[in-house]
Amino acid sequence: MGTRGALRWAAIAATVGVVALGGALAAPYLYAEHWARGHPAELSPLPTRPVRGRWFDDYYLVETLDAATYAIGEPRSDQGNYSYLIVGSARAVLFDAGTGKRDIVPVVRSLTRLPVTVVPSHLHFDHVGALGRFDRTALLDSGDLRARASDGTLQLGRYEFMGLYDGLEPPRFRVEEWWRPGQSLDLGGRQLTVLHTPGHTPTSLSLYDAERRQLFCGDFMYPGLLYAFLPGASRSAYRESAARLLALLDSRTTLFTAHLADDPPEIAAPRLQVADLRALHEALTEIARGRARAQGFYPRIFPVRGVVRYGDAFPWNAR
Ligand SMILES: [Zn+2]
Numbered sequence: 427m428g429t430r431g432a433l434r435w436a437a438i439a440a441t442v443g444v445v446a447l448g449g450a451l452a453a454p455y456l457y458a459e460h461w462a463r464g465h466p467a468e469l470s471p472l473p474t475r476p477v478r479g480r481w482f483d484d485y486y487l488v489e490t491l492d493a494a495t496y497a498i499g500e501p502r503s504d505q506g507n508y509s510y511l512i513v514g515s516a517r518a519v520l521f522d523a524g525t526g527k528r529d530i531v532p533v534v535r536s537l538t539r540l541p542v543t544v545v546p547s548h549l550h551f552d553h554v555g556a557l558g559r560f561d562r563t564a565l566l567d568s569g570d571l572r573a574r575a576s577d578g579t580l581q582l583g584r585y586e587f588m589g590l591y592d593g594l595e596p597p598r599f600r601v602e603e604w605w606r607p608g609q610s611l612d613l614g615g616r617q618l619t620v621l622h623t624p625g626h627t628p629t630s631l632s633l634y635d636a637e638r639r640q641l642f643c644g645d646f647m648y649p650g651l652l653y654a655f656l657p658g659a660s661r662s663a664y665r666e667s668a669a670r671l672l673a674l675l676d677s678r679t680t681l682f683t684a685h686l687a688d689d690p691p692e693i694a695a696p697r698l699q700v701a702d703l704r705a706l707h708e709a710l711t712e713i714a715r716g717r718a719r720a721q722g723f724y725p726r727i728f729p730v731r732g733v734v735r736y737g738d739a740f741p742w743n744a745r
Pocket residue numbers: 550552553645684685
């Protein structure tokens with residue numbers, strides 16, 4: 427090979443190297459863009475398997491968890507989302523605002539006449555459907571969210587919203603309340619603690635009702651593959667959040683989560699236990715020590731417990 431041939435090969439090798447490095451660094455974004463293609467947004471047919479609760483219409487499934495707590499399921503959405511209505515004597519909180527595929531407002535209004543504050547567990551497209559459509563909208567006072575809100579209105583970003591999946595544009599909505607991490611909310615005879623639980627996203631929030639031993643945790647955990655490989659995810663934040671929750675929660679707490687398992691024997695509010703949370707913390711510790719074995723390339727999938735698995739990015743993407 428002459429000098430010119432060698433130079434050409436060196437140039438090709440350098441280009442391939444730069445493209446591979448760029449792809450590896452941008453993996454969460456490339457995945458998000460690729461993932462967005464070819465997913466149908468239609469509803470699945472009415473389920474034939476047993477359901478817990480009652481149908482509100484032919485879309486929403488309402489399950490009474492106790493006299494003042496309701497799970498509102500969307501089992502016909504492709505993600506099997508669940509939102510939760512948490513009622514006190516003076517006001518109510520809707521934790522997660524649905525996918526927006528169908529109007530959730532009449533469902534909530536059929537369950538309470540009290541003023542409702544809606545708060546999303548995080549800002550992904552399948553949790554913010556009805557933000558701005560109840561009496562008040564709350565967000566976690568964390569990161570730069572509050573500073574970004576101008577005139578009390580927040581515009582979500584492309585990868586913050588991730589609506590590429592359903593071809594949705596990032597929304598803009600009004601925010602009336604900013605909840606501080608650790609803040610206690612008085613709903614009238616019922617106290618909730620606001621918890622900042624980053625990991626899935628940087629501004630993920632959970633609500634804890636210590637008296638009833640209920641944790642509403644959104645996409646922090648659910649019975650399926652946990653998405654920690656999209657933009658904004660962080661494995662170290664996930665592990666720290668899991669540790670903080672373990673230190674705080676009564677061990678008999680039920681975790682009410684936001685997504686149905688892939689093939690559940692019964693359609694019911696997706697619940698996990700503190701043992702699942704403990705297993706997640708252990709799995710994240712093992713992954714951090716390089717002692718866990720992954721399956722797959724992107725995401726790298728680690729077992730946690732039962733059907734719960736952790737979907738990691740490359741080590742340099744989502745530290
Ligand atoms: Zn979700």
